[in-house]
Amino acid sequence: MEDTGSTAKAKTTAEDGNQQISDKLLKSTKPLHRFVRNEPRSLGIVVLIFGCAEILMGFQLHMASERTRTSLQIYIPFWQGVLFVVCGNLSIYTGLHPSKKMMTVSLSMYVVSVLGILVSCIFRIHCLSYFRFIRYWSHHEEWATMRMNLLYGIEGMLLTSSLCALVLLIFLIVVARMALKSTNENVQVIVLQGLPPGIPTAAN
Structure with missing residues (x-):
């Protein structure tokens, strides 16, 4: 009786181990889980x-x-800020609830945000060159120089943050695109089949 109980317990433990290995294997091969492993939630918080x-x-x-x-x-700070907030929230939600639909929506917003960043960067570089020109010609006026330095610092800081967000969004675009491309291809599925207890194997 004790041998039968220990044998059944060993079989149950082996089956549980095989099930855990199978679950981990399938999760690691799913493109959505590969997207989640790249921490879109953390990057989404930074973009937010x-x-x-x-x-x-x-x-x-x-x-x-x-x-x-x-x-x-x-109105660059407002519409670009809204785009960043939306992209950040979508990344956080997709990281918590990964699905092909949410990943497609997130990818679309990433692309729109990247295009917006390109527009804002061009305009801000133009503004910075304009501030430099005004600061050069008003160097004899202390108040005007201080005001131009303040605006120069604000626009420079926003330009730097936009470039940092651009790098993060490009990384998210690449990861999301690879995941979506993998879901459209044939994914190899490994099936582990075990014989029910009581059926003799070939070795027996």
Whole structure:
């Protein structure tokens, strides 16, 4: 009786071990799980922080009522901040609930955000060159020089954060595109089949 119980217990343990190995193997081969392993939630939190910073600095520029040419002229801090916030939230949600549909939506927003960053970077570089020109010709006026230095620092900081977000979004685009491409291809499935207890094997 004791031998039968120990044998059954050993078989149950072996079956549980095989099931765990099978689950881990299937999860590691699923493209969605490979996307989750690249930590889209952590990157999404960083992009979300960049978006909040853009919106807050946009309010600061708006409250300053600057008549000088800034990125607020075409409302870059607001619409780019909203894009970053949406991309960050989508990355966090997709990391928690991975699915092909959510990954497709996230990929679309990543691409739109990258295009927006390119537009904002071109305009901000133009603004920085304009600030440098104004600062050069108003160097004898202390207040004008201080104001140009402040705007130069704000726009430079926002440009730097946009470039950092651009790198993160490009990485997310590559990872999401590879995962979606893998789901459309034939994925090899490994099936582990075990004989039920009581059926003699060939060795027996």
